[in-house]
Amino acid sequence: MDNVLSSKRARAKSSEPAPSVRPTRAEAEDAVRTLIRWAGDDPAREGLRATPGRVVRAYEEWFAGYKDDPREYLKRTFEETGGYDEVVVLRDIRFESHCEHHMAPMIGRVHIGYLPRNRVVGISKLARLVEVYARRLQIQEKLTAEIAAALDTVLKPHGVAVVAEAAHQCMTTRGVHKTGVTMVTSRMLGVFRDRAETRQEFLAAIGMRGGVNGNGAG
Numbered sequence: 001m002d003n004v005l006s007s008k009r010a011r012a013k014s015s016e017p018a019p020s021v022r023p024t025r026a027e028a029e030d031a032v033r034t035l036i037r038w039a040g041d042d043p044a045r046e047g048l049r050a051t052p053g054r055v056v057r058a059y060e061e062w063f064a065g066y067k068d069d070p071r072e073y074l075k076r077t078f079e080e081t082g083g084y085d086e087v088v089v090l091r092d093i094r095f096e097s098h099c100e101h102h103m104a105p106m107i108g109r110v111h112i113g114y115l116p117r118n119r120v121v122g123i124s125k126l127a128r129l130v131e132v133y134a135r136r137l138q139i140q141e142k143l144t145a146e147i148a149a150a151l152d153t154v155l156k157p158h159g160v161a162v163v164a165e166a167a168h169q170c171m172t173t174r175g176v177h178k179t180g181v182t183m184v185t186s187r188m189l190g191v192f193r194d195r196a197e198t199r200q201e202f203l204a205a206i207g208m209r210g211g212v213n214g215n216g217a218g
């Protein structure tokens with residue numbers, strides 16, 4: 001009880017959001033034991049004894065994105081275009097994320113396009129940008145928008161286009177049990193929003209003619 005009160009007080013005083021009052025590793029492992037009991041099993045059982053430790057370590061990987069600020073990272077790594085003024089497209093960047101509604105995996109691909117003004121970034125940097133945002137609790141719409149906004153702020157291009165396609169395990173393994181369904185979200189900024197030809201050029205490059213829309217549940 002005292003612990004609960006003091007952590008609440010700490011949260012109220014801090015200007016940081018809740019993650020600043022990070023539980024200890026032991027507390028996180030206890031929470032996993034509680035979920036195992038909730039599922040109906042015995043966390044003291046031989047096969048499950050090391051599970052809480054493994055789950056907590058897996059969380060460190062799956063949610064490593066909270067530690068990084070992709071904008072800072074991009075700011076350090078852009079390069080001058082050297083006069084290149086055509087659309088840059090990077091397609092099929094695989095990502096693994098977790099939906100913030102069920103904490104279930106959502107796995108898919110992101111396609112990124114931008115029309116540089118005078119700054120470009122390397123392929124590995126774009127992949128890293130996707131990874132940092134994916135390794136957080138997400139909804140696909142927000143993931144798509146965050147990637148686009150980060151590129152737009154740092155590179156200040158003529159436009160940015162981001163399309164994400166993902167399968168959500170909260171849909172395929174529970175609830176409506178819809179297998180084979182992929183959700184598609186998109187964010188178009190600048191020339192990709194304003195000029196149909198530029199948008200079409202991008203969609204054709206990623207193998208998506210016609211339109212995409214950003215509606216759907218996470």
Ligand SMILES: [Zn+2]
Binds near residue numbers: 101102103104171218
């Ligand atoms: Zn979900």
